[in-house]
Amino acid sequence: VTRARGRRLPAARAYGVAAAFLVAATLVSALVGAADLNPLDTIAALLDKIPFVHLPSSLSSLDRAVLFDIRMPRITLAIMVGALLSVAGAGYQGVFRNPLVDSGLLGASSGAGLGATLAIVYLGQQGPEVVPIAAFAGSLVGVAIAYLSGAVGASGTATLLLAGVAVGLFLTAVQTYIMQRSAQDLQQIYSWLLGSLSGATWSQVSEILPYAVVSVAIVLLHGRHLDVLSVGDEEARALGLHPARVRLIVVAACALAAASAVAVSGLIGFVGIVVPHAARRLAGPSYRLVLPLSLLVGAGFLVLADTLARTVVSPAELPIGVVTALIGSPVFIWILRSTAAVRT
Amino acid sequence: LIPRICVAAAIAALAAAVLAGCGSASTPSASTPSASTASSPGSSPAAGSSFPVTLTAANGSVTIKAKPLRIVSLAPTATEDLYAVGAGPQVVAVDQNSDYPTTAKRTSLSGLTPNLEAIAKYSPDLVISYQDANGLVAGLKKVGVPVLIEPAAATLADAYAQIDQIGQATGHLTQAHQVVTTMKARIAAEVRQAGSSHQGIEYYWELTAKPYYSVTSSTFIGQIVGLFGLKSIADAADKASDGGYPQLSPEYIVKAQPQIIFLADNQAADGGQTPAVVAKRPGWSVIPAVKDGEVIGLNDDIASRWGPRLPQLVEQIAQAIERASG
Numbered sequence: 313v314t315r316a317r318g319r320r321l322p323a324a325r326a327y328g329v330a331a332a333f334l335v336a337a338t339l340v341s342a343l344v345g346a347a348d349l350n351p352l353d354t355i356a357a358l359l360d361k362i363p364f365v366h367l368p369s370s371l372s373s374l375d376r377a378v379l380f381d382i383r384m385p386r387i388t389l390a391i392m393v394g395a396l397l398s399v400a401g402a403g404y405q406g407v408f409r410n411p412l413v414d415s416g417l418l419g420a421s422s423g424a425g426l427g428a429t430l431a432i433v434y435l436g437q438q439g440p441e442v443v444p445i446a447a448f449a450g451s452l453v454g455v456a457i458a459y460l461s462g463a464v465g466a467s468g469t470a471t472l473l474l475a476g477v478a479v480g481l482f483l484t485a486v487q488t489y490i491m492q493r494s495a496q497d498l499q500q501i502y503s504w505l506l507g508s509l510s511g512a513t514w515s516q517v518s519e520i521l522p523y524a525v526v527s528v529a530i531v532l533l534h535g536r537h538l539d540v541l542s543v544g545d546e547e548a549r550a551l552g553l554h555p556a557r558v559r560l561i562v563v564a565a566c567a568l569a570a571a572s573a574v575a576v577s578g579l580i581g582f583v584g585i586v587v588p589h590a591a592r593r594l595a596g597p598s599y600r601l602v603l604p605l606s607l608l609v610g611a612g613f614l615v616l617a618d619t620l621a622r623t624v625v626s627p628a629e630l631p632i633g634v635v636t637a638l639i640g641s642p643v644f645i646w647i648l649r650s651t652a653a654v655r656t
Numbered sequence: 657l658i659p660r661i662c663v664a665a666a667i668a669a670l671a672a673a674v675l676a677g678c679g680s681a682s683t684p685s686a687s688t689p690s691a692s693t694a695s696s697p698g699s700s701p702a703a704g705s706s707f708p709v710t711l712t713a714a715n716g717s718v719t720i721k722a723k724p725l726r727i728v729s730l731a732p733t734a735t736e737d738l739y740a741v742g743a744g745p746q747v748v749a750v751d752q753n754s755d756y757p758t759t760a761k762r763t764s765l766s767g768l769t770p771n772l773e774a775i776a777k778y779s780p781d782l783v784i785s786y787q788d789a790n791g792l793v794a795g796l797k798k799v800g801v802p803v804l805i806e807p808a809a810a811t812l813a814d815a816y817a818q819i820d821q822i823g824q825a826t827g828h829l830t831q832a833h834q835v836v837t838t839m840k841a842r843i844a845a846e847v848r849q850a851g852s853s854h855q856g857i858e859y860y861w862e863l864t865a866k867p868y869y870s871v872t873s874s875t876f877i878g879q880i881v882g883l884f885g886l887k888s889i890a891d892a893a894d895k896a897s898d899g900g901y902p903q904l905s906p907e908y909i910v911k912a913q914p915q916i917i918f919l920a921d922n923q924a925a926d927g928g929q930t931p932a933v934v935a936k937r938p939g940w941s942v943i944p945a946v947k948d949g950e951v952i953g954l955n956d957d958i959a960s961r962w963g964p965r966l967p968q969l970v971e972q973i974a975q976a977i978e979r980a981s982g
Binding site for chain 1: 752753766768769864865866867868893898902903904905906907908910911913924925926927928929933937938939941942
């Protein structure tokens, strides 16, 4: 049970803060970029898209293309990826009763990395479209292997977690080996591994939308179960819960969420671990609040990180993983220090 | 977590090396490799039969005692140069990326991370590479094998000088001169035909996608396209630390409105960014080059080397310019 020394907000205010953060991040992100669009015209053009609102905007057709075909799909994808990674991270933390767990756990990231590397090296002939599919499949296969290796009897979470670490290291070793054997593809593999939302499209958004909705809905519906699980398997059983079954369902949903995110963004670390802690700092340890708050805060956090990634060294871009770690680490330490004890 | 970060750092270092090797000409000794014979200074080459010969390459002064008969090339450009000047029969092994000419004796040797023992196994009497990695020069010096480092050319003159130097090092100076003369004539003819005053046309040269790396007008490639008067859209984005190869965001590229796009990453092995793929990139349909069908898929290998096939690249560029301005 967490005891926070810092001020904890009532649920409604916590939701308000998180939602305001997401809206503010989105607005800032829509207004800045290498193309230097006029801010007032940009706001007008965006508001004009709302049904029954008609605002004149003097954006040229070129500027409109930049705003609606390049910038907005990217922001939308950042919202989705941030939400998916954060909800998956929070879900895993609940399942494993361990605050160090993140969305890349159980071979999810390493499986995706291996899948993408295999696709780049051996399926390059098929074109760049196969990489996200391979990453998606690799991520799910990685989790499946880890789960099957670790789920022996009803031995609880520690074995599963350790098996996940072992499978992850193994898959990363295979991936590194293949990468070293194909120097020509290094640049492509490397930029995929570091993660990026550059080149986001509306079709990417619609492709991952069904997986995102289903996986997030399943995890959110299990908030109460995760709260019960947090008191221990024995006690959960006494309260009529089937711990192994809850774990399997939530792990599967988290794996699907993380795989959908990874497929379109590559590997983006730190979001899945720092955001749930920020949510706890806002509203306390109950997963009924931590999960939906993680969704909002995570979406805002990744939009903000991607905005920095594409503006700080403009017109060049930073890998988004660099930004999430650079701002995530100090924020994370501040959260830890402002919370008396973090036990989940 | 920790292993992944370590791996990522190692990858970052490696990838930086790859990028440097592929594109930039920022080698330690960026001086033009000037060939000079010690034994017969200034004399006209008597079929290049003058050995021993001392040459000044990027790794300093190199003496080759006798005509080399067991050459190992660790650089795709050097391999093309060797075969073009007629030294092919003297080559015993080329690196894994030396895919042209197809008759070259391709092995698993690597110029990026050379393995000294694997190279020594071929008992070479001359090794040519594009960079001195893994202690290549010092290591082979211990076993008495001379090494020529022929780094990425910064200018066309550099590229010609390297061909001459490889000709001289292998006893084929006359043929090397002929190769260079022919190249110069073909390139001059292309420039004459397409015209050299297309200052109004701006182009985007794509080295890689995700992220988009490009070239400025002052790079080797930029100078070649500049023969026709064109300017790169990357010029305004260049920072000192980019070395002429800045990274560009898609917003910047779309906003810059290039009239021609050259893709040096369009073949399947290099990312498969074909003109069709580029046309489907979000927002790119408003770029004049995309609207007018002036997105040119180059032969990536020729476009990333500085060897005897350069005239083919110039020809492809010239054709695009003629269409765009016609």
